[in-house]
Amino acid sequence: MSVFDTCQEINDHLNRRDDVAARNSLIKLLRDMKEKGEAYPEVLNHLIRTTGLYPYMEIEAGSWEQRYVHAAFEVDVGDGRATLHREQSLVLGKLVRGANLAVSAPTSFGKSFIIDAFIALNSPNTVVIIVPTIALMDETRRRIFKKFSRRYSIITAPDTELGERNIFIFPQERVFGYLSKIEKIDLLVVDEFYKASRVHDKERAPSLIKAIIKLSKKSVQRYYLAPNIKKLTSNVFTDDMEFLELLDFNTVFLEKHEFYQEIGGDEGRKADKLIELIKPRTAKSLIYAGTYADINRVTNIVKKDMDVVDRPHTIHFSKWLRENYVRDWTLADLVERGTGVHNGSMHRCLSQIQIRLFEHEHGLDNIVSTSSIIEGVNTSAQNVIIWRSKIGSSKLKNFAYKNIIGRSGRMFKHFVGNIYLLDEPPKDEDAQLEIEFPEQILGDLDEEQDGDRLTPEQLDHIIEYRRSMSDIIGEEEFARLRRDNVLYDSDSEFLLHLATDMYNHPEEWNGFAFLNSDNPQHWERMLYKLMNFKSTGWESRFSHIVAATKAMSENWRWHLSRILDQLSDDGIGINDFFKLERTITYKLSALVSDANELHKIIINRDVDVSRFIGSVSRAFLPGPVYSLEEYGLPRMISKKIHRSKLMDFTTPDFGLNQAIKQFQDIGLDRMLKVASLTPFDRYVLKFFYDGITPSEQRLSAIA
Known part of the structure; x- marks a missing residue:
């Protein structure tokens, strides 16, 4: 079929108001023309304009009207100007006018592009972006950092200092470490918000809903993103938001x-x-x-x-x-x-x-x-x-x-x-998409502030939980824990069970302070005791978690291959080790942290195992080394840099911000001269530096 015949077919689809069929035929035609290296005829630009796929227009071959349309949909996206397609422009226009939006669109829609354009246009003081995974956090951080790090502090770790203007990028579990420091949020973005439904993520839905509740109270405007949701059922979290279902607008x-x-x-x-x-x-x-x-x-x-x-x-x-x-x-x-x-x-x-x-x-x-x-x-x-x-x-x-x-x-x-x-x-x-209120987070809510979202039965549950916990730890301490979001776990029944056991059997918690011991053998009894309280959600047997925790304590001193070799004697292979390390650094550290807070209130205020908790949460690596892995710098390369004396990661109170600043001050050229680096180490270092360099200073493509 000739280009003219295909254009005629596309036009027929448009006359029948079948925009999906028109776009599909148009996209396939563009593919064919690209493969053949053919220039666009003017009629093709007209069809692209009619279907709303403005970025695909070939301006050199366009009329003045087509050039005008192309320019009209151009916006600043932080590192230059780019043309939005019709539905992107629709969403951005509503956001700029202050609407709260829940948007469902295809994966290829370009939903995150709109966030960048909004920041560039509106210059909000505080933006919070909630993402489902660490991997997506780093990808989002790299994009945002390159565009906006000159104007904003880009924050991904709880120990990072706030600037005058901030963009927070977190998985939901990290939100709570900053809640007390954020007074007002100009734009709250929840990416993949379908995960608030237990149908789609049974384990993490409660913590996401808890984060949404806490953050929404401080948010001026909200923008929730999800793919492939045809209908959003009525729920207390999105009922005041406009739902845009744009699934039919495909760009490929x-x-x-x-x-x-x-x-x-x-x-x-x-x-x-x-x-x-x-x-x-x-x-x-x-x-x-x-x-x-x-x-x-x-x-x-x-x-x-x-x-x-x-x-x-x-x-x-x-x-x-x-x-x-x-x-x-x-x-x-x-x-x-x-x-x-x-x-x-x-x-x-x-x-x-x-x-x-x-x-x-x-x-x-x-x-x-x-x-x-x-x-x-x-x-x-x-x-x-x-x-x-x-x-x-x-x-x-x-x-x-x-x-x-x-x-x-x-x-x-x-x-x-x-x-x-x-x-x-x-x-x-x-x-x-159906989003229900998870019962286990009720203990973290307030009957007065959150009462309009709850049923009478749920209100009774909250009141009873407050009374029970206050009887054990006192009303002031209970109010502090809830106000400052000190406890990580969202399961109020578990927390009450833990507090009750400490209150009724304090003698069985003797030895809690042994978690501060430098001898890993002293940790075993208390780790087993704690995990038995939280017996669900662990990916591996308790014995494997304990063995891996003890072995990981040598993470900075030993080569990783030595640790893996030691764990192989316990039947733990490399893939098991990866799962265990993630379980230990997040779930185990959170469990010990919650126990530590309750132990200080109920049993002994002078016993504090925060040092152990900090070590576990960063895989027993010093300073910001573990966080730098999220930025793309493996611990093995950090060790080589440390041994070269170019940087000292063991400096007290050496945080992620200071480390990034020091990397930037030293510069890539000096870093690449560290003698012990292999060719691939240097490739990874270039990739790492690319992620901490603003767009105006970006490196040339990695060779």
């Missing part, structure tokens, strides 16, 4: 290939089809495996049937992994074959490096992933391959499936994304 076209029908459940044929798709290495592919077991199956297929590639980046990265972790690590074997693995467990810097290499033309060709890829990063690929339609032990739901395939295609890069289905997808259905 997804072409589905249903190979599962010919595969017919034959695992051998499925493996053959996977290799057939990725072996040519002509396009980047995200392979959704769904479970850790299926990641292992896919990686075994890749190791068996994919050749090692001769690329400097993958060769150096594979060698670096073997030297810094374990020599026989499967991930190193995969990287040699141009394939990475993304999950929610491994060190955050490893996930960031792999995504960086995936987006590099001569880096990784494929990423094998669990569901972490749909909530952890905003990367996309030309191909998305569904190996297994599961999410953990459950069948993949249509909502999550749409999120995953939404990673295919990207404006200006891949007009058309390919979806290869090697397993039957879930049935299509309209997602309805």
Whole structure:
């Protein structure tokens, strides 16, 4: 079909008011013309304008009217001007006029772009952005830092000093450390707000709702973002917000290939089809495996049937992994074959490096992933391959499936994304978001301030909890704990159970102070006691958590391979270690912190194990080293910098802000001269510096 005939077809769709079909045909035509290197005829610019895809207009070939429209939808996005598409402009216009919005739009819509434009246009004093994962926090931080760090303090860690104007970027669990310091929020952004529903995130929904409640009281304006929600049911958290459902406004076209029908459940044929798709290495592919077991199956297929590639980046990265972790690590074997693995467990810097290499033309060709890829990063690929339609032990739901395939295609890069289905997808259905009030957070609410959101039964629950806790710790202490958000756990029943036990059996808490001991053997009894109180939510056996905690105490002194070798005697492999470290640094440290606060009030005010809590929360690494990993700098490189005496990470009260400032003052050139750095260390250092450098000083592309 000729360009003119296709334009006629698009125009017919528009005349029938079938905008979706018109955009789909238009996007495929743009793909074809890009591949052939053809210039746009003027009529094509007209059709692009009519469908609202203004960024796709080719201004050089446009009329003065088309140029005017293109310019009219141009806005400052922090590091220059960019053209919004029609629906982006709609959302931004409502935000600028002060509306509270809950927006549901496709993955490729560009929802975060609107945040940048709002900050550039309105110059708010305080913005809080809640993201679902640490990986997405770093990605958001990098984008915001490059654009706005000259005007704002960009805050991602609770120990960071506030500036005159601040942009906070946190997962919801970190919010509470700053609540008492934030007086007013000009814009509260909740990314992936569908996770406030227990249907979509049973474990973390209560803490997100708690964060939303606490932050909303201080917020002038709210902007909640989610993909693929067709209907938002009435609830106390969003009833005063305007819900915009923009799911039909697609900016790329997804072409589905249903190979599962010919595969017919034959695992051998499925493996053959996977290799057939990725072996040519002509396009980047995200392979959704769904479970850790299926990641292992896919990686075994890749190791068996994919050749090692001769690329400097993958060769150096594979060698670096073997030297810094374990020599026989499967991930190193995969990287040699141009394939990475993304999950929610491994060190955050490893996930960031792999995504960086995936987006590099001569880096990784494929990423094998669990569901972490749909909530952890905003990367996309030309191909998305569904190996297994599961999410953990459950069948993949249509909502999550749409999120995953939404990673295919990207404006200006891949007009058309390919979806290869090697397993039957879930049935299509309209997602309805229901957000219920979780009972376990009631103890953290106030019957007067929050009464209008609650049922009479819930109000009774709050009053009874306040009375019970006040009988144990006193009304003033209870008010302080709630006012200052001192306790991490959202489960009021657990906290009451813990406080009651301390009150009734104080003698059984003798030895709590041993957690401050420099001898890890002294920690065992109390760690087991605490974990038995909070027996749910742990990913591993208590004995593994205790063994890993003791081994991690040598994190700064020992090479990581030595720690991993020691843990292997306890049956703990490298993937187990990653999960354990995350459990220990967050869940265990929060548990000990809550126990410490109650122990000081109920049993002995002179016993304070805050030193132990601080060490556990940063994996027993000094100062800001653990936080720097979230910025993309692995602990191994920090150790080399420390030993070179260029920086001293063990300086007392050396915080993240001071470390970043010192890195900036020293500069990349001097850092790269540290003699012990390997070629890949230097590559990672460049990536790290790119994330702490404002856009006007940005490095040239990493070689």
